[in-house]
Amino acid sequence: MTPEPLTADEIAFWRALNRAMLALPRALDADLLRSQRMSMSEYFVLMLLSETPGRRLRMSELAAKCTLSLSGVSRIVTRLERSDLVVRERACADGRGWDAVLTDAGFRRLEEAWPDHLASVRRHLFDHAEGLDLRSVTAVMERFATDAPEPTPCDEGEC
Template sequence: MTTPRPLTPDEDALVRALPRLMYALPRAIDADLMREQRLSLSEWTALMRLSEAPGLRLRMGELAAACELSLSGMTRIVGRLEEQGAVERVRAADDARGWTAVLTDAGRARLDRAWPSNLASVRRHLLDHLAGVDVAGLARALQHVALEH
């Protein structure tokens, strides 16, 4: 077994910055969305994933996976969105035991109203700090790392 190559100062700085970013960025965007739209980042993400799904619907397990949440966490979020009229839960067509989340017209309108706040927050807290960075290359590299795990 060979000894791993030590990190360069730049590599070390990146490795140390990533956990802080993964902690701070979602919280900052969530705070902006809550303040401006009374919508959590988790609720925004669920609405966005449903808006991109075929027929504006996903099985609850698929929606949870797409939002990187547990099924129980997704159930709570969908419950809140149901109370707001943004989502309906219906029995899965192919499995009477399963449930499907369906984006409603009100949910689509809610997503459309919140979109500018989300975009401004993402720009302010992340993208505006990446001037001069190869964003496409960074996205590819991060996707590659994520796919390995």
């Protein structure tokens, strides 16, 4: 079966979404690196850990929440460990796996970076979203994320 061709509006949306998916993370990452010497990936890991009970997540769960491979998130956690922002501990539940645990220093570092990150998100995203029904757009983005396949080692350049 031949798929139905995209309409002009669908093509325009697809192209704009493609540009935004590339440009927005780069802009946010560049701002954080410039102002905080922290990558967006590092910030995201600290943020996710700060929002969980006990400020800890099993490494595999953290990878899934970051939509990264286990080795990809492990590299980020290793960088954060070097700065004493995160530590790895045996998983509380079964002792077989490892948890990433946000340290007090990591939480303070996240608090320091948050105002710069917030300003960047406002400037690069929400200043351009005036008049949008954010709840509807959020629902669409959540459906995209839910339907996306899990990353594979090849996605991380490990093939």
